[in-house]
Amino acid sequence: MRRWLESYRHLKIRHKLSILIALIILVTFAFSLLVQQYAFATYDQQLYAKSAQVLNLSSSAIETELKRIQQVSYSIIADTQVQKGLQSIMSSDSEYDRYLLRKDFVDHLITYAGSETAVLSVQVFDALGVKNEVGNVFPTSAARAARIRELALEAKGDSRWILPSEDDPALTLVREIRSFSKQNIDLENIGTLVVRIDLESIIQKYVNPSGDLIILSGGNVLYPLQPEINPAALAGSSVAAKSYFTETYDDKTYFISRILSANTGWTYLNITPFNDIFKKVVFLKELVVGVFIALFAFVIFWGIRFSRSLTRPIEDLMSRMKLAERGNFAEANLLPAGDSPVAMDEIGLLRRTFRLMIERIQALITENYESRLLIKETEFKALQAQINPHFLYNTLESINWLAKVNRQEQISSMVESLGFLLRSSISLKEPMLTLADEVEIVRSYVTIQKYRFEERLDFHLSIPQDHLARKLPKLALQPLLENAIHYALEPSVGPCRIAIRSWETDDELLIAVEDSGPGIAADTLNRLRSGELTAKGKGIGLLNIDERIKLAFGDKYGIRLDNQPEGGARIALALPRETEDNAHVQSAAC
Numbered sequence: 001m002r003r004w005l006e007s008y009r010h011l012k013i014r015h016k017l018s019i020l021i022a023l024i025i026l027v028t029f030a031f032s033l034l035v036q037q038y039a040f041a042t043y044d045q046q047l048y049a050k051s052a053q054v055l056n057l058s059s060s061a062i063e064t065e066l067k068r069i070q071q072v073s074y075s076i077i078a079d080t081q082v083q084k085g086l087q088s089i090m091s092s093d094s095e096y097d098r099y100l101l102r103k104d105f106v107d108h109l110i111t112y113a114g115s116e117t118a119v120l121s122v123q124v125f126d127a128l129g130v131k132n133e134v135g136n137v138f139p140t141s142a143a144r145a146a147r148i149r150e151l152a153l154e155a156k157g158d159s160r161w162i163l164p165s166e167d168d169p170a171l172t173l174v175r176e177i178r179s180f181s182k183q184n185i186d187l188e189n190i191g192t193l194v195v196r197i198d199l200e201s202i203i204q205k206y207v208n209p210s211g212d213l214i215i216l217s218g219g220n221v222l223y224p225l226q227p228e229i230n231p232a233a234l235a236g237s238s239v240a241a242k243s244y245f246t247e248t249y250d251d252k253t254y255f256i257s258r259i260l261s262a263n264t265g266w267t268y269l270n271i272t273p274f275n276d277i278f279k280k281v282v283f284l285k286e287l288v289v290g291v292f293i294a295l296f297a298f299v300i301f302w303g304i305r306f307s308r309s310l311t312r313p314i315e316d317l318m319s320r321m322k323l324a325e326r327g328n329f330a331e332a333n334l335l336p337a338g339d340s341p342v343a344m345d346e347i348g349l350l351r352r353t354f355r356l357m358i359e360r361i362q363a364l365i366t367e368n369y370e371s372r373l374l375i376k377e378t379e380f381k382a383l384q385a386q387i388n389p390h391f392l393y394n395t396l397e398s399i400n401w402l403a404k405v406n407r408q409e410q411i412s413s414m415v416e417s418l419g420f421l422l423r424s425s426i427s428l429k430e431p432m433l434t435l436a437d438e439v440e441i442v443r444s445y446v447t448i449q450k451y452r453f454e455e456r457l458d459f460h461l462s463i464p465q466d467h468l469a470r471k472l473p474k475l476a477l478q479p480l481l482e483n484a485i486h487y488a489l490e491p492s493v494g495p496c497r498i499a500i501r502s503w504e505t506d507d508e509l510l511i512a513v514e515d516s517g518p519g520i521a522a523d524t525l526n527r528l529r530s531g532e533l534t535a536k537g538k539g540i541g542l543l544n545i546d547e548r549i550k551l552a553f554g555d556k557y558g559i560r561l562d563n564q565p566e567g568g569a570r571i572a573l574a575l576p577r578e579t580e581d582n583a584h585v586q587s588a589a590c
Contacts, residue, residue, distance in 0.1 A: 025296045036288055040281075052244035052257035058213070059259045059268035061206040065118065066197075067263055069173065070159050072116060073195050077177045081108050082124075086190040087179055090127040102132055109134045118202050120170050123194035124177070125149065138168060138196060152176040152192045161264060163222050170196040171222070199223055207270075216267040229254070231269060246274055317351055324358060414451055417444035432552065435502070435511070436468035438477040442500065445478050449485060457489060462501035463511075470509060472575055473548040480513040480571050483542070488517025488568065497568075504577060508557070512572035519563040528561050542571070549573065 008019070076082055085105040092098045105124070113122045113135040121135030125148070131140060140148075144167060151160045152174045162172035177191040203223065207213045214231050215222040221231060229249055244257040253274040260267055275282055323331050403411035420441070439461070446459050481500065489496040497516040502509065520528070528542065546559040553576050560572040 021299050022296075025299050029292045029296055032292060033289070036285075040285055049244070056257050056259045056268070056270065058206045059261075059270060062202055062268070063261050063263060065202050065206075069116065069118065069195065069197060070263075072112065072119075073159060073173055073175055073193055076109075076112055076122070076195075077175060077193055079108075082177070083179060083190070086124070086126055086177060089130075090190055098128075102126070102130065106132050106134055118198050120196040120198050123196070125192040125194070127190050136196070138170070141167070144168070148172075148174050148194055149192050153189070157187075161217070163217055163220060164199065164225055166225075168196070169225070171199040172196050212271040214269040214271060216269065217265070222266060229271060313348070313351065317354060320354065320358075324361075330362065410451055414448050417447040420444040431474055432471045433474045434468065435463065435470045435472060435477075438472065438475075439463065439468070439500075441475070441478050442481055445481060453485075453489060456492075456495050457485070458495050458497040460497070460499040460501075462499065464502065467502045467509065467511075470575065470578055472511075472573065473545070473552055476545050476549065476573060477511065477513070479541075479545060480573070483571065484513050484515040484517070484569070487520075488515035492517060507577055509575040509577055510560070510572045511575070512570050514564060514568060514570045516568040519567060520561065520569045525561055525563070545573070549575065 011019075082105070085101060085108065089098050089101045089105070092101060109122050109124065109132065113119055119135060121133055121138060123131055123133045123140070125131050125145065129145070131145070148162070151162065153176060154160070155175060157176055157178060159173050159175040162168075162174060164171055173193075173195040175193050176189060177193055178187040179190045180187060200223075203213055212227070212229060213223070214227050214229070216231055221227055243259070244255070246253055246255055248254075254271050255274045256272075257270045258267060259270075399411070399415050403409075403415060442461075446457075449457055450459075477500070481498065484498050489498065499514045500511070501514070502511040504510070542559050542561075549558045557574045557576060560570075560574050562570055564570050
């Protein structure tokens with residue numbers, strides 16, 4: 001304490017005054033708030049109790065309605081005509097007689113179903129398991145019918161409830177029908193009564209539209225099937241014994257009243273937004289607290305405004321220095337939006353000097369960056385100029401002329417093919433070529449490879465004449481042939497057949513490169529199809545070709561990989577059949 005007092009003595013006057021005013025207002029505010037909270041707590045306790053009683057009236061009305069329907073179900077099973085009808089059906093040996101008896105029986109049930117608006121249908125399973133139904137007919141599966149009879153037998157004449165589900169959205173009451181009369185009370189099972197109830201209509205009749213009702217049966221939600229508010233989150237263990245409480249869910253406060261049914265054992269939760277019923281009370285509380293906070297803030301604001309006028313420029317300068325320390329000179333030099341003119345005192349002069357320093361540093365960095373870019377661009381152009389394509393073409397022409405003079409036909413043919421391939425690969429004028437142009441590139445490539453592999457390369461080309469005008473991305477076919485030579489021909493010691501052929505399906509043009517090599521392993525094939533595996537070389541990969549075809553024609557086209565049944569691999573280009581629309585797409589791609 002002595003240490004704090006000593007520190008207070010050495011504070012500046014504006015700090016001492018601010019702290020003193022803040023303490024006076026804070027003590028006054030705290031005392032007033034405690035008194036106000038005690039008064040409001042007493043008032044709230046009485047108000048909550050009365051509100052809970054009003055909300056629970058709807059739950060009591062629903063419970064009364066369900067009890068009345070239970071009484072109606074007892075009237076049905078005790079009805080003399082129902083007893084006689086079921087006994088007659090059970091004892092009859094004629095199918096036709098049973099049909100007539102069931103018809104009369106259903107006509108009698110109509111009097112019960114029609115008199116109750118909340119009853120969707122009345123079903124009676126006779127002793128033979130046949131369903132007699134009136135009202136809103138609803139299908140019943142064999143498994144559900146068995147479950148209904150099982151529950152009815154377990155109840156031993158009492159009623160049982162089946163909760164709404166996806167199989168049947170209605171609340172269902174079941175009970176066993178036993179035979180009894182004044183002469184013979186044997187209590188023999190003669191049928192099962194099923195009453196389907198429209199719980200929604202009952203709830204809409206009695207529940208306040210501004211609130212929500214959740215009905216729980218044990219740990220299961222009876223109504224609604226998919227509540228917007230999780231009842232488990234609202235009814236935690238800390239409030240399990242309370243008849244009303246408030247709870248916050250999804251940042252919204254609710255007032256919840258709970259009532260436990262003595263008849264069904266269900267729990268009714270009436271959930272109402274807290275502000276909807278206690279709006280005025282909350283407003284008064286917030287008004288009182290707001291006034292105190294406003295007074296406190298007003299006094300504190302004027303107490304610290306002067307000190308902030310001195311410390312704010314220094315803090316701003318420190319934040320800009322931190323930005324400059326991290327290298328963010330552009331943002332450090334920005335003026336704040338709507339900032340007033342800087343005063344020309346010591347702090348103002350310091351800020352001006354700092355901004356001038358940042359501007360100079362930024363200018364030096366920009367000059368250095370532009371100089372480095374210029375050096376890089378010069379180096380790139382120098383490297384680019386080292387290889388002149390025209391020089392290569394002229395050199396190849398000289399080699400070709402020399403080979404012809406010396407009658408080296410093989411060398412001449414290879415040089416001509418190499419020159420054609422070089423011109424085709426370097427030329428960037430046409431991104432889309434006709435299949436005829438691609439075939440010429442393939443022929444030149446095969447010419448070179450023929451001299452290398454001789455008889456081992458068994459090449460065949462089978463492309464119909466009407467396919468040659470079709471367009472496809474440039475250099476889409478030659479890399480597939482190169483891939484077949486690399487993976488099928490090179491590893492083998494004998495001849496390898498490589499064929500290029502094309503054919504049409506209903507909506508596609510397929511151009512395939514097929515080989516008689518070892519084929520593609522199953523795991524490798526799957527990885528190639530998914531794009532996980534790419535070529536290790538420096539050439540044009542399959543993924544590159546596939547992407548260019550998809551960009552030109554759409555995602556449904558591209559590379560198709562598979563193994564041939566007779567052995568070897570097949571890599572096919574899937575292109576659209578020639579139509580006016582496709583021609584338009586190709587033109588746009590070009």
